[in-house]
Amino acid sequence: MSPKMKKFFSYYRPYLRIFALDMACAFTASGLSLAFPLLVRYIAAELFQPDGPVATASFLLITLVLVAMTVAEYYCNFFITYYGHVMGARMEADLRNELFAHLQKLSFSYYDNQKTGQIMSRITNDLFEITELYHHGPEDLLISAVKLVGSFIILITINPPLTLIVFSFIPPMFLFAYHYNRKMRQAFQKNRARVAAINAGIEDSISGVRVVKSFANEHLELEKFHRNNHLYLESKKDSYYYMARYHSGINAFSSMIYVAVVIAAAILIQIGKVSTLDLVTFLLYINAFLDPIKKLVNFGEQFQNGFSGFDRFYEILQIAPDIVDSREAVELTEVKGEIAFENVSFRYPGTTTNVLSHVNLKVAAGEYVALVGPSGVGKTTLCSLIPRFYEVTEGRITLDGIDIREIKLKSLRRKIGIVQQDVYLFAGTVLENIRYGKPEATVEEVITAAKKANAHDFIMALPEGYETNIGQRGVKLSGGQKQRLSIARVFLKDPPILIFDEATSALDNESEKVIQESMEALAKDRTTFVIAHRLSTIRNARRILVLAEDGIVEEGTHEELIARNGLYAQLYRLQFA
Structure with missing residues (x-):
């Protein structure tokens, strides 16, 4: 068995007991549904003959058996429908947990090449298709096999010629169903693509609603939506066309079987080869094998959808995280914060x-270092290598003399605080967002961190203070307020190493001043890297590094670099011309 198939079947392991009971109930329910017509035939043949006495005891016994069978069938079907679906839902939860846990391990390089919508689709739609196969697949196969084989054996013992006539319709039914199932599957796949386009358009329009309204372009968004909606409607019409063909055809085949049985039975009755009772029995059993045929046809589609979903699921699990702990990785305890780049090169x-290329840099513990330079020279990339968001291509980076690849990832990242230009706040309250820096923090610790970040006053002015819901991505707050919350979050984390990635470049002068004070308070006695776009914010830095395409080309204080009249002086003159 291939590793993929082993993985596929491994998800049954925690639920083998409930799976076995589900299969037993499916087998029992199928057997009982086959037995009903036989008992009806027995009652009609043995107990209700006009020339014989009615055996009351036998009739009562058969009645009790039929009632018992009905009760048993009810409980079997209840178990299949409820516990079988619960088993499928638990397996779906297991799949989703494993997939999400694996996604958490993947580095930025994976997400750089993926669309969020596609990942979401794999976590939701694909997994639903897989669990439908997990639950219904074995169950439908067993029920279909029992009913088909059982009805064939029963009918051929009653009347072989009539049985062969009935079962001769099965091959053309399968071919017809297969053909239109394929057409329906293609149509429904197109539906899913159209729905994805509608969802993407809606997400884009709602996310950019402020841009839409600022340009008064609501009519353009409506046109795009109407276009996508019309395409979806057309694809739905196609799918319903093939669905109508399929269901009408299957019903026509069912009717043809009834017609064929009646005509053949009429001829056979005339020559004394079939009794009226046998005809009634055949008519009762036609549904017993039409239902499994439909199930088998549906199973083909279910298997293709489910296993293609599993292929996509398995494909993600096979993507090995490119940044992992080494076997000898150590846990950090006391961190001074000395960082060194030794001949470091990196490419995506x-x-x-x-x-x-070949960057050499040593930053002492507690030192405040500013990084400046034109866009695209690698300032953010250089800082992203410190918490190992990306792995160095050549050379090494050390923290207090230890290669960061020999430090456990969680331990390393707990010691680093990052404040970015594009602040990400989660939907929820102010308290929850600050506490993200230290999930176990008390309310008092959160308030202390907010005060250090100059955020407490504006938080208390909000309608519900720290319990105010700030909306998706903090949409109810200003840029400066969001930035102060992100700084409070890092204050709460209390790391010995800080990275400020153009944290004030998008703010107005007043907000910038407040944020600058918060940043300086946070940076005190911590190793700090500041990526600066506004050179005014780092004039007082004791060490400024100027990056260009060739690496670090200048280094010094603001005054020294201005006097050198190099790249830094050129950037400064351009910004303050």
């Missing part, structure tokens, strides 16, 4: 050009 996976 799948590219051939280095973003950074």
Whole structure:
């Protein structure tokens, strides 16, 4: 068995007991449904003959048996429908947990090449298709096999010629169903693509609603939506066309079987080969094998949908995280914060050009270092290598003399605080967002961190203070307020190493001043890297590094770099011309 198939079947392991009971109930329910017509035939043949006495005891016994069978069938079907679906839902939860846990392990390089909508689709739609196969697949196969084989054996013992006539319709039914199932599947796949386009358009329009309204372009969004909606309607019409063909055809085949049985039975009755009772029995059993045929046809589609979903699920699980702990990785305890880049080069996976080449840099513990330079020279990339968001291509980075690849990832990242230009706040309350820096923090610790970040006053002015819901991505707050919350979050984390990635470049002068004070308070006695776009914010830095395509080309204080009249002086003059 291939590793993929082993993985596929492994999800049954925690639920083998309930799966076995589900299969037993499916087998029992199928057997009982086959037995009903036989008992009806027995009652009609043995107990209700006009020339014989009615055996009351036998009739009562058969009645009790029929009632018992009905009760048993009810409980079997209840078990299949409820516990079988619960088993499928639990397996779906297991799949989703494993997939989400694996996604958490993947580095930025994976997400750089993926669309959020596609990942969401794999976590939701694909997994639903897989669990439908997990639950209904074995169950439908067993029920279909029992009913088909059982009805064939029963009918052929009653009347072989009539049985062969009935079962001769099965091959053309399968071919017809297969053909239109394929057409329906293609149509429904197109539906899903159209729905995805509608969802993407809606998400885009709602996310950019402020831009839409600022340009008064609501009519353009409506036109795009109407276009996508019309395409979806057309694809739905196609799918309903093939669905109508399929169901009408299957019903026509069912009617043809009844017609064929009646005509053949009429001829056979005339020559004394079939009794009226046998005809009634055949008519009762036609549904017993039409239902499994439909189930088998549906299983083909279910299997293709489910296993293609499992292929996509398995494909993600096979993507090995490119940044993992080494076997000898150590846990950090006391961290001074001395960081050294030793001949470090880096290029993004799948590219051939280095973003950074042979960078050598030593930053002392507690030192405040500013990084400046034109866009695209690798300032953010250099800082992203410290918490190992990306892995160095050549050379090494050390923290207090230890290669960061020999430090456990969680331990390393707990010691680093990052404040970015594009602040991400989660939907929820102010308290929840600050507490993200230290999930176990008390309310008092959160308030202390907010005060250090100059955020407490504006938080208390909000309608519900720290319990105010700030909306998706903090949409109810200003840029400066969001930035202060992100700084409070890092204050709460209390890391020995800080990275400020253009944290004030999008703010107005007043907000910038408040944020600058918060940042300086946070940076005190911590190793700090500041990526600066506004050079005014780092004039007082004791060490400024100027990056260009060739790496670090200048270093010094603001005054020293201005006097050198190099790249820094040129950037400064351009900004303050």
